[in-house]
Amino acid sequence: MRAATSATSRTRRRGGVPAPVSALVVGLLAGLVLAGCSGLPESGPVVDGGARSTVDEEQASDINAVPPTPGMTPSAVVNGFLDSLYASPIRLDVAKQYLTPAAATAWDPEDGTITYLDRQQPRETQLSVSVQLVDAEHLDRYGGYDDNLAGGDLRFDLELEDGEYRIDNPPDALVVPRGWFTQRFRTASLYFFDPSGRILVPQPVYVPRGKELPATLVRRLVESTGRSSLTGLVQSYFPPGLDGQVQVSIADGVADIDLGGEATEISKAASERLLAQLAWTLRQQSGVRAIQVTLGGAAVLAPDGDERYDVSEADRYGPNGPAPSTDxxxxxxxxxxxxxxxxxxxxxxxxxxxxxxxxxxxxxxxxxxxxxxxxxxxxxxxxxxxxxxxxxxxxxxxxxxxxxxxxxxxxxxxxxxxxxxxxxxxxxxxxxxxxxxxxxxxxxxxxxxxxxxxxxxxxxxxxxxxxxxxxxxxxxxxxxxxxxxxxxxxxxxxxxxxxxxxxxxxxxxxxxxxxxxxxxxxxxxxxxxxxxxxxxxxxxxxxxxxxxxxxxxxxxxxxxxxxxxxxxxxxxxxxxxxxxxxxxxxxxxxxxxxxxxxxxxxx
Known part of the structure; x- marks a missing residue:
């Protein structure tokens, strides 16, 4: 994760997104939008041996990204860049062709997602182009909703590169239409514990639909450990230092999760809560009945000493209480x-x-x-x-x-x-x-x-x-x-x-x-x-x-x-x-x- 000071200094140097936006719009698609990718990449292989929910089997239509052509005006370059962002499967190598070389290197679309219902025609002033987004909202890097985009106005500064206009300050975000987004993403929750470690607390997020869902959920859960914005609200039982390079495979209803990292000794109570966090997070994938977790090459054991942890064992920590009345x-x-x-x-x-x-x-x-x-x-x-x-x-x-x-x-x-x-x-x-x-x-x-x-x-x-x-x-x-x-x-x-x-x-x-x-x-x-x-x-x-x-x-x-x-x-x-x-x-x-x-x- 990049330090906040370096992110701020880079935003000020490059301009582009207004300050409130760059502060709030941080990424939803960590690990999904590497340059030149041809589809939604995965944190690790996912082999789904059980049924998936219908919503995860839906396939959105393909959309091709169109590269820039010679002689484009500044407004056409900005429109071309924004259109290229909703290529499907996601690929950002074409979008980078609309940027200056320096901007293409520094651009971090993993750091934010902005969705909008519609966008107005660009307003051009010399080498600056503004685009008004209608009903825009932004999500943080973990997929959580942050806020409405104040004003919905994006400003792009352009420079001449070999006689062609190119964008110098793209927003550090994936900027896509709301309809495109809802076809390809769904709501889910990451599960943490309350500060006393007695009950699970769901944190709503948006995640990609499809077979990569389990790996994405686990990765987001790991990466959220230690977030300053959650201090005092929830706690996570994942040890610090994990890099989110998880491996997840699912067969016969059992999710096999390798968290990576180094060998770490954690208490029996912490192990149980770590498993409960994963169980509640992964039970959102239809067909997952149990999990097996490896941390630093060693199995994380269930309270009974078994390597397999049935997701129903985590019911005692459920967000509605262990024995809620239904009367x-x-x-x-x-x-x-x-x-x-x-x-x-x-x-x-x-x-x-x-x-x-x-x-x-x-x-x-x-x-x-x-x-x-x-x-x-x-x-x-x-x-x-x-x-x-x-x-x-x-x-x-x-x-x-x-x-x-x-x-x-x-x-x-x-x-x-x-x-x-x-x-x-x-x-x-x-x-x-x-x-x-x-x-x-x-x-x-x-x-x-x-x-x-x-x-x-x-x-x-x-x-x-x-x-x-x-x-x-x-x-x-x-x-x-x-x-x-x-x-x-x-x-x-x-x-x-x-x-x-x-x-x-x-x-x-x-x-x-x-x-x-x-x-x-x-x-x-x-x-x-x-x-x-x-x-x-x-x-x-x-x-x-x-x-x-x-x-x-x-x-x-x-x-x-x-x-x-x-x-x-x-x-x-x-x-x-x-x-x-x-x-x-x-x-x-x-x-x-x-x-x-x-x-x-x-x-």
Whole structure:
């Protein structure tokens, strides 16, 4: 990896991409775009002995790159260069012919990817040509979405070489149309651990489709170890010093992975987590059931001492928790109830028996406890739904009284993370205050872009690394996501500055509710107009516009909200006064008896 100082100095010397772009646009295609390559090269041989997903078997059409011809104008040279970048299979030797010799040597297209919906005709000023990209976005060198390209304007400086115009400052990125990109790349995740090493955290990326997918995923995972931008957010158990020259082969459902490197002694705990990272990352390749890993020529052993590690052994570290509840819960008649077929039945304990009337409640991830907001929305209460093993309560009953852990002004529905931390937002007259309750002790967490503003709803990822909030504005609502930083024992340090996710750019968007649909995707419920018709959009938690899609079933309001879970096998529901509308199949389901005032999954 090139040092940041040398990259910056080279960018300043050559000009080209505006400074904010060159700082943010770093490469997606490391190892894939060497000069003169005739296709998507691989980090190592991949022999796929099992089934591949349909999406990975799709073959994009070939596109030929056209070299420059004599007498081209500066604008024609720039257009020719940009056209040559989306040759398929990828080859960059032709693109280099549009550059000066010095620029061709220094150009690093592995250092970034810019995608765009359309590009305007070049604007030419003497030996400078500007090109406006429409709806441009950029990805980092590991395939992760960075941000929209501010302004979308690329500037090219040209020089005369043997009487022909050539570009002197190409952007260090592969610049390609969005349609070209989506045909050839797909979303995936690299899996890291939280800072305490207790739960896996997915990092969304875009990777090439096809047989090179496993090697690309492993290489990206190895190369991401030690990234400064991830410090305090996640950790990796790969030893430092690996160069990413991995070898991957797959046969009979077993992925054989050679990480290279030198002989390194790592602890049993680190070995298990390294294997878990690889297992969750590679299980995205259909048909992979087990992995065998070699590091420095020696096998990385599973906890049982076997060289083969079944990917299901890593389930205990999964991003949804080791034993997540799949139950649907509701508050009806100020009591917490659990769905049983088309009925709602009271949960055991104080929240179900009506002794303490509640407005809303959320069970923790395994469904053993719940955090509830009392009627009046001032008190946050916590109580067990099942009797703990060391409880003194008779006959298996949960405690008769809940713990009052926080008194506020107007509390929103609380959220839990995997460490049994309770998050809640208090909507005070001075704006939102974010509270974090750990072992019954409350603290205020400052969240830039959220604290002090009008927050309508919020979520926390189960792995505890992402905080999501809907902030109401005068003309439109903002969906904001911030990363949660923690120390090595898992204590929350801070929430980093939030960024806005453009759910529907250019509209006066209102957001009535949000819900998880996977560990890395969100559903957003919005009114489609004044006639009480609602629609649901799904978008990646990284905010990439390429990840956005509309779910097919419009719903007639009024609606209460969404009921969604990061467990992808569970349905996503729009909750109305009388029904649950399943957005998977369009079916509508009601409950026997009086209507519920809130419905949701655990967490």
């Amino acid at each position: 649907l819960f509701a508050v009806r008649d100020h009591r917490l109830q659990r769905r049983d077929g088309n009925e709602l039945k009271a949960v055991p304990g104080v929240f179900g028996n009506g002794d303490v009337p509640i407005s809303t409640a959320t069970p923790n991830i395994d469904g053993a406890r719940a955090a509830a907001v009392a009627v009046g929305r001032r008190d946050l209460l916590v109580a067990d739904l099942v009797r703990p093993a060391d409880s003194d309560e008779p006959d298996g009953e949960p405690p008769a009284k809940p713990d009052v852990v926080l008194t506020g002004t107007s509390l929103l529905t609380p959220a839990w993370d995997f460490a049994d931390r309770v998050w809640v937002v208090d909507r005070t007259k001075a704006g939102a205050v974010v509270h974090l309750v750990v072992d019954g002790r409350d603290r205020v967490v400052e969240v830039a872009g959220v604290s002090g503003l009008d927050v309508r709803s919020f979520l926390v990822s189960r792995d505890g690394t992402r905080f999501v909030a809907v902030v109401r504005g005068a003309n439109r609502d903002e969906l904001r996501v911030g990363r949660v930083e923690a120390d090595g024992v898992g204590d929350v340090v801070r929430v980093r500055s939030t960024r806005v996710i453009d759910v529907d750019p250019g509209t006066s968007l209102r957001i009535d509710d949000i819900a998880w649909t996977s560990p890395t995707t969100l559903a957003v419920l919005s009114p489609l107009g004044p006639d009480r018709i609602y629609g649901v959009r799904q978008i990646g938690v990284d905010g990439s516009p390429s990840s956005a899609e509309s779910l097919p079933t419009p719903v007639v309001g009024p609606v209460i909200g969404l009921a969604g879970s990061p467990i992808t096998t569970l349905p996503l529901y729009v909750v109305t006064k009388d029904n649950l509308v399943d957005l998977t199949d369009g079916g509508s389901y009601g409950f026997v008896g009086s209507p519920a005032t809130s419905v949701d999954y655990a967490g």
